[in-house]
Amino acid sequence: MKQLLAFIRKEFYHVFRDRRTLLILFGMPIVQIILFGFALNSEVKNIGIAVLDNAHDVQSEQIIAKIQSSSYFQIKDAVLNYKDIEKRFKEGEIKCAILFPANFGSDIYKTGGAQIQVIADASDPNTATVVTNYLNMIISNYQQELNPNAKLSYQIIPEVRQLYNEEQNGSLNFIPGVIALIFMIVSTALTSVAVVREKELGTMEILLVSPFKPIMVLIAKAVPYLVLSLIDFIIILLLSVFLLNVEIRGNLILIFAESILFIITCLSLGLLISNLTSSQQTAMLVSMMGMMLPTVFFTGFMFPLENMPKIFQWISYIVPSKYYYAIIKGVMLKGLGFSYVWKETLVLAGMAMGLLFIALKNFKIRLS
Amino acid sequence: MENKAIICKNLTKQFGDFKAVDSISFDVEQGEIFGFLGANGAGKTTAMRILCGLSFPTSGEATVAGFDVYKQQEKIKKNIGYMSQKFSLYDNLTILENIEFYGGVYGVSRPEIKTRSSELITTLGLEKEAKKLVGELPLGWKQKLAFSVAIFHRPKIVFLDEPTGGVDPVTRRQFWDMIYEASANGITVFVTTHYMDEAEYCNRISVMVDGRVEALDTPANLKNRFNTDTMDDVFYQLARGAKRASD
Numbered sequence: 111m112k113q114l115l116a117f118i119r120k121e122f123y124h125v126f127r128d129r130r131t132l133l134i135l136f137g138m139p140i141v142q143i144i145l146f147g148f149a150l151n152s153e154v155k156n157i158g159i160a161v162l163d164n165a166h167d168v169q170s171e172q173i174i175a176k177i178q179s180s181s182y183f184q185i186k187d188a189v190l191n192y193k194d195i196e197k198r199f200k201e202g203e204i205k206c207a208i209l210f211p212a213n214f215g216s217d218i219y220k221t222g223g224a225q226i227q228v229i230a231d232a233s234d235p236n237t238a239t240v241v242t243n244y245l246n247m248i249i250s251n252y253q254q255e256l257n258p259n260a261k262l263s264y265q266i267i268p269e270v271r272q273l274y275n276e277e278q279n280g281s282l283n284f285i286p287g288v289i290a291l292i293f294m295i296v297s298t299a300l301t302s303v304a305v306v307r308e309k310e311l312g313t314m315e316i317l318l319v320s321p322f323k324p325i326m327v328l329i330a331k332a333v334p335y336l337v338l339s340l341i342d343f344i345i346i347l348l349l350s351v352f353l354l355n356v357e358i359r360g361n362l363i364l365i366f367a368e369s370i371l372f373i374i375t376c377l378s379l380g381l382l383i384s385n386l387t388s389s390q391q392t393a394m395l396v397s398m399m400g401m402m403l404p405t406v407f408f409t410g411f412m413f414p415l416e417n418m419p420k421i422f423q424w425i426s427y428i429v430p431s432k433y434y435y436a437i438i439k440g441v442m443l444k445g446l447g448f449s450y451v452w453k454e455t456l457v458l459a460g461m462a463m464g465l466l467f468i469a470l471k472n473f474k475i476r477l478s
Numbered sequence: 479m480e481n482k483a484i485i486c487k488n489l490t491k492q493f494g495d496f497k498a499v500d501s502i503s504f505d506v507e508q509g510e511i512f513g514f515l516g517a518n519g520a521g522k523t524t525a526m527r528i529l530c531g532l533s534f535p536t537s538g539e540a541t542v543a544g545f546d547v548y549k550q551q552e553k554i555k556k557n558i559g560y561m562s563q564k565f566s567l568y569d570n571l572t573i574l575e576n577i578e579f580y581g582g583v584y585g586v587s588r589p590e591i592k593t594r595s596s597e598l599i600t601t602l603g604l605e606k607e608a609k610k611l612v613g614e615l616p617l618g619w620k621q622k623l624a625f626s627v628a629i630f631h632r633p634k635i636v637f638l639d640e641p642t643g644g645v646d647p648v649t650r651r652q653f654w655d656m657i658y659e660a661s662a663n664g665i666t667v668f669v670t671t672h673y674m675d676e677a678e679y680c681n682r683i684s685v686m687v688d689g690r691v692e693a694l695d696t697p698a699n700l701k702n703r704f705n706t707d708t709m710d711d712v713f714y715q716l717a718r719g720a721k722r723a724s725d
Contacts (some may be wrong), residue, residue: 112582112585113582113583113584113585113724114583114587115582116578116579116581116583117579117582119579119582120568120575121580122570123568123570123571123575124568124570124571127570127571127611128570131542173609222700311564311565311566311568311569312562312564312565313566313567313568315560315562315564315566316560316561316562316566316580317583318532319530319531319555319560319637320555320560320580320583320584321552321555321556321583321585322583
């Protein structure tokens with residue numbers, strides 16, 4: 111036990127004396143939370159819109175006023191003709207344009223059907239969809255105002271509620287993803303590098319010759335990174351609550367327990383990688399390419415899994431972070447209890463044990 | 479039996495068809511400085527790994543400090559020290575922290591670590607540098623420190639794997655003074671080297687060729703036997719017959 115403590119103390123010296131490690135450890139979570147929370151906002155606001163009003167009648171002016179007053183749009187200088195619109199699209203000044211034909215107002219009353227052209231820049235399909243939805247909404251609202259007494263034979267009004275995130279806080283979705291990413295970086299990448307570094311330096315040999323048991327080497331390497339991962343986790347939680355106004359609904363103990371389970375999975379992965387590689391660069395590369403990219407792609411926090419081809423969906427089943435993401439999202443944001451996430455927990459626990467077993471076994475084989 | 483530090487009898491390590499170590503037998507006396515020579519690929523490292531308790535032999539017998547290499551690896555590890563050509567201390571730990579770490583790993587008690595490390599630092603004349611990071615020391619000092627750390631827990635035998643690689647001649651000389659001192663204190667020294675002048679410093683040397691021990695005697699006797707006055711020549715005559723390509 112004393113031996114183990116001496117070893118763990120040494121690991122902490124390494125961490126706290128290496129500026130790069132410190133930067134990754136404490137800079138990364140803060141930067142990621144700020145980036146995802148503020149910069150990479152998926153909400154759409156202040157979209158540049160061009161208006162080509164050939165009608166200049168009361169109705170078109172009223173619609174334009176409505177667009178102007180909404181916070182979604184920002185009307186850019188008036189355009190003169192169709193060509194001008196295309197030019198402004200290319201310059202990136204506007205994301206959408208709305209065109210009123212010459213006799214827009216009179217068409218409404220005379221023919222009972224007027225047309226407006228809406229053009230959106232679909233090079234970014236998500237924004238284009240959101241923008242056209244907003245415009246549709248504004249126009250249909252206006253329609254209802256025009257004839258409030260219209261006798262429709264029936265009317266269906268959907269009452270929409272956005273559960274678990276009524277304020278449409280964009281932060282909610284990515285926070286569990288960022289947590290998974292940080293754990294991958296700290297527990298998998300940094301741990302594997304820490305072990306491989308000893309191999310590169312030749313100190314691993316000395317440790318193996320010492321009476322210190324090989325399995326203890328692994329434990330001594332893993333414990334500091336488990337602690338550091340938890341510190342990072344607390345930093346992220348605090349930032350989420352106090353900076354991004356995220357409400358944590360679930361049981362904190364359950365959240366921590368699940369996180370520790372996932373950290374152990376990541377640590378086992380890191381140790382496994384360190385057994386299979388012999389240089390720090392390779393270990394870093396394998397961790398980054400082999401573990402972080404799947405985390406970004408296959409957990410569903412960046413790209414919806416449901417839209418992926420079947421084969422990718424299958425691949426996603428072997429990515430541990432997918433399960434952790436599902437658990438944390440459910441517990442933290444929806445306030446689910448253990449009875450809702452036991453399946454994912456079981457899969458994760460199975461993965462953790464499997465990986466740990468392989469890692470330990472490999473470490474022993476390398477010795478004989 | 480008791481006064482032998484290392485005993486090997488027909489020790490063999492086989493990887494598939496390849497006999498890395500081919501039935502070697504030798505004894506090392508207690509307190510002896512034993513030179514373990516051989517060209518690259520001759521099987522020195524494999525043999526040394528077995529004796530250090532890092533790998534099991536395929537056949538044959540061996541005891542290190544009286545403990546069996548098959549069954550008592552843990553006890554062997556407690557009774558030996560080890561230093562390799564690769565620098566084996568941590569650059570971003572101070573001298574004291576390195577000593578404390580290795581002392582801790584070998585289970586030396588904390589007060590004992592304190593007294594021994596301050597003694598050691600005085601002996602090495604490193605009082606001013608004790609709180610400096612090891613990375614800032616010159617290589618010669620690092621190697622001397624590494625050796626001191628390897629015998630810090632007072633092992634019965636210390637294994638030195640090309641300990642003076644890349645070190646200047648003056649420092650090498652000082653290094654060998656330290657080896658003599660350790661030997662005088664009763665520590666058996668088992669050392670591999672490529673420097674033939676160092677081979678001359680050993681009490682006895684063995685030369686491995688293609689996995690076998692081809693010669694084992696005092697440097698003087700070996701020179702007599704091969705009818706030459708340099709160890710270089712002895713080594714060359716033996717290694718010339720090697721069939722294995724060096725790696």
